[in-house]
Amino acid sequence: MIMKRAACTAIAAFSLLGLAGCNQGEADAPTDAATPVLVKGVSITNPRLVLAPVAGNPAAVYFDLSYAGDAELTLSSVAVDGAGMSMIHQTVEKDGAMMMMDAEPIALTTGTPVTFAPGGMHVMAMQPSEAWKPGETVKVTLTLSDGTTHSFDAAVRAAGEDR
Numbered sequence: 192m193i194m195k196r197a198a199c200t201a202i203a204a205f206s207l208l209g210l211a212g213c214n215q216g217e218a219d220a221p222t223d224a225a226t227p228v229l230v231k232g233v234s235i236t237n238p239r240l241v242l243a244p245v246a247g248n249p250a251a252v253y254f255d256l257s258y259a260g261d262a263e264l265t266l267s268s269v270a271v272d273g274a275g276m277s278m279i280h281q282t283v284e285k286d287g288a289m290m291m292m293d294a295e296p297i298a299l300t301t302g303t304p305v306t307f308a309p310g311g312m313h314v315m316a317m318q319p320s321e322a323w324k325p326g327e328t329v330k331v332t333l334t335l336s337d338g339t340t341h342s343f344d345a346a347v348r349a350a351g352e353d354r
């Protein structure tokens with residue numbers, strides 16, 4: 192695993208094609224839901240998908256992202272396996288009312304964590320899958336501005352559970 196990543200980094204430095212190939216390999220690698228560490232300096236902690244109180248309403252995905260890389264990158268989009276559509280939202284207060292606005296693209300800056308949390312930024316998973324059950328995991332895939340994708344598993348939680 193470590194050897195493979197080292198080789199990937201070397202190839203990625205020279206060709207975009209190599210980068211895409213490496214990324215494919217990364218997606219196939221088994222993911223530890225507790226500590227999914229991703230390539231290119233991106234790491235994700237505490238990923239969870241919180242179901243809506245009413246079945247069929249959008250679910251929310253939260254996680255903490257940290258970035259420690261040299262390249263200037265932005266988070267372009269997020270896809271949630273099983274959702275009809277996913278979007279990144281920022282919760283903002285306007286004229287005393289809470290509203291949600293599109294938040295992407297989100298700049299990734301070394302040393303500045305990006306937090307997706309209740310009341311703030313979140314991934315909204317529209318048309319949730321009926322297969323999503325508390326205790327299971329759902330695959331979430333981030334797409335960065337350089338075209339690479341990074342997947343991790345989010346733990347499914349019921350609406351009443353700790354967010």
Ligand SMILES: [Cu+2]
Nearest residue numbers: 280291313315
């Ligand atoms: Cu939203």
